[in-house]
Amino acid sequence: xxxxxxxxxxxxxxxxxxxxxxxxxxxxxxxxxxxxxxxxxxxxxxxxxxxxxxxxxxxxxxxxxxxxxxxxxxxxxxxxxxxxxxxxxxxxxxxxxxxxxxxxxxxxxxxxxxxxxxxxxxxxxxxxxxxxxxxxxxxxxxxxxxxxxxxxxxxxxxxxxxxxxxxxxxxxxxxxxxxxxxxxxxxxxxxxxxxxxxxxxxxxxxxxxxxxxxxxxxxxxxxxxxxxxxxxxxxxxxxxxxxxxxxxxxxxxxxxxxxxxxxxxxxxxxxxxxxxxxxxxxxxxxxxxxxx
Numbered sequence: 001x002x003x004x005x006x007x008x009x010x011x012x013x014x015x016x017x018x019x020x021x022x023x024x025x026x027x028x029x030x031x032x033x034x035x036x037x038x039x040x041x042x043x044x045x046x047x048x049x050x051x052x053x054x055x056x057x058x059x060x061x062x063x064x065x066x067x068x069x070x071x072x073x074x075x076x077x078x079x080x081x082x083x084x085x086x087x088x089x090x091x092x093x094x095x096x097x098x099x100x101x102x103x104x105x106x107x108x109x110x111x112x113x114x115x116x117x118x119x120x121x122x123x124x125x126x127x128x129x130x131x132x133x134x135x136x137x138x139x140x141x142x143x144x145x146x147x148x149x150x151x152x153x154x155x156x157x158x159x160x161x162x163x164x165x166x167x168x169x170x171x172x173x174x175x176x177x178x179x180x181x182x183x184x185x186x187x188x189x190x191x192x193x194x195x196x197x198x199x200x201x202x203x204x205x206x207x208x209x210x211x212x213x214x215x216x217x218x219x220x221x222x223x224x225x226x227x228x229x230x231x232x233x234x235x236x237x238x239x240x241x242x243x244x245x246x247x248x249x250x251x252x253x254x255x256x257x258x259x260x261x262x263x264x265x266x267x268x269x270x271x272x273x274x275x276x277x278x279x280x281x282x283x284x285x286x287x288x289x290x291x292x
Contacts, residue, residue, distance in 0.1 A: 002147045003028060005050065005060030005090065007075060009042035011269050012133075013066040015126030016153070018045035023151035030056040037268075057082040060090045062144055066122070070230030072096040076106040083110075091144045093118045095135070097173055097231040099238040100163030107162045116141050119162045121169025127153070138164035170238040174249060177228055178235070180221055181252035183214045184259070184283070187276075191284035218280075219273040222264035225256040232256060262286050 004020055006013045009029040017027040028050040031039045042049065050056040057063065057079060067075050076094065083089060094106055094117065103119050110117045117139065124133030132154040137145055140160050149155040158164045190196040203211035221228075232253035236246035259265060262282055264274070 002026075002061040002144075003059055004147070005029065005056045005063045006047065007053070007056070007063065007065050007079075008034060008067055009038055009047055010066070012122065012126045013064070014038075014041045014045050014047065015128070016064065016066065017042065017047040019127040019132065019152045020148070021046040025147070025151050028056055028059050053078065054082045057090060058088050060088075062091045062093065062147065064093050064095055066095045068227045068230060069097045069102075069234050072098050073102060073106060076109055080109050091116045091118065093120050093137075094166075095120045095122050097121070097169055097234060098166055099170060099234040099241070100167045101237065101241055102234060103163050103166040116144065117162070118142060118145065119165040121165045121172075123169065123172050136165045136168050138162060167238060170235045173231060174235050174239075177231065178249060178252045179214060180217045181232070181255040184218050184221065185251075185255050187215070187218060187280050188283045188287060191280040192287060196280065215276055219276055219278075221256075222259050222262065222279065223267040223269065225259040225265050228256045229253050229260065258286065258290075259283060 003026045004017075005028045006017050007030065009017060013029070017029065021027045026048065027046070028048045029042050030051065030053045031042075031049050032052050039049070050059045063079065065072065065075055065079070072094065076092070079092060083092075092110065094103060098106075107117045107119070118137055118141075119139050120135050120137045122133050122135055124131070127133065132152060134154045134156050135148070136156050136158055138158040138161055140162070142157060145155050145157075158168060187196065187199075190199045200211075200215075203215070230253075232249045236249035236253065239249060240246040264279060264282055267274075
């Protein structure tokens with residue numbers, strides 16, 4: 001049985017690890033520089049602790065990197081140093097929300113090593129008992145993915161090119177998180193102008209289906225806002241590389257940065273989401289204070 005290592009066991013990583021563990025896969029993570037909450041969560045879902053990152057690399061046949069996008073390159077670089085000192089050569093699956101250019105840089109890091117690098121983009125929330133996010137994957141050699149697909153993960157192949165899966169993730173995230181940033185800005189502005197109530201009434205009258213879905217996303221966003229800053233920057237870079245304007249996604253990054261400065265960002269996934277009214281009140285007050 002293949003051994004799968006996960007860096008790191010946050011909300012997504014621990015849920016992925018649990019799904020694999022339930023299918024009989026030996027799943028490992030590292031407690032190095034991790035919070036007690038993260039360590040406890042991994043233990044609760046049956047993920048084994050390999051100790052150091054170095055030990056995790058030497059233990060694993062497959063490594064899944066599931067970290068905030070701003071750390072993706074640094075994590076890959078560190079993994080490579082340990083691969084160079086180990087007799088093992090795990091498959092490295094880069095699962096983070098990064099631009100195709102960043103993904104290609106990570107792939108080049110591993111050039112000359114015998115291990116395989118796979119580009120993957122995760123779309124959807126953490127796995128549950130009934131659902132799995134989609135792992136869109138690309139790369140020249142994808143045989144190792146059968147272990148994951150046979151263990152309950154929804155693996156979808158995009159082709160042989162490194163960067164395609166990352167590009168796909170960037171496009172999808174622009175449509176979801178980018179839209180959440182836009183609607184957050186308009187609702188904060190409406191709150192500041194004391195036009196929130198009539199605006200919501202108008203949405204209910206003419207755009208209820210789409211507005212309800214988008215407005216429901218706003219209170220869920222603050223605890224993720226810090227992680228989404230670098231993701232928006234990666235999307236902006238993706239557009240810029242292709243001659244498209246990066247400004248919309250740069251603006252989205254600024255919105256998430258603003259939200260991350262408030263106490264709302266301290267909430268965890270274990271807590272109930274606040275109401276839209278409460279969320280807008282906190283954010284509008286924060287904007288007013290910054291403007292004074």
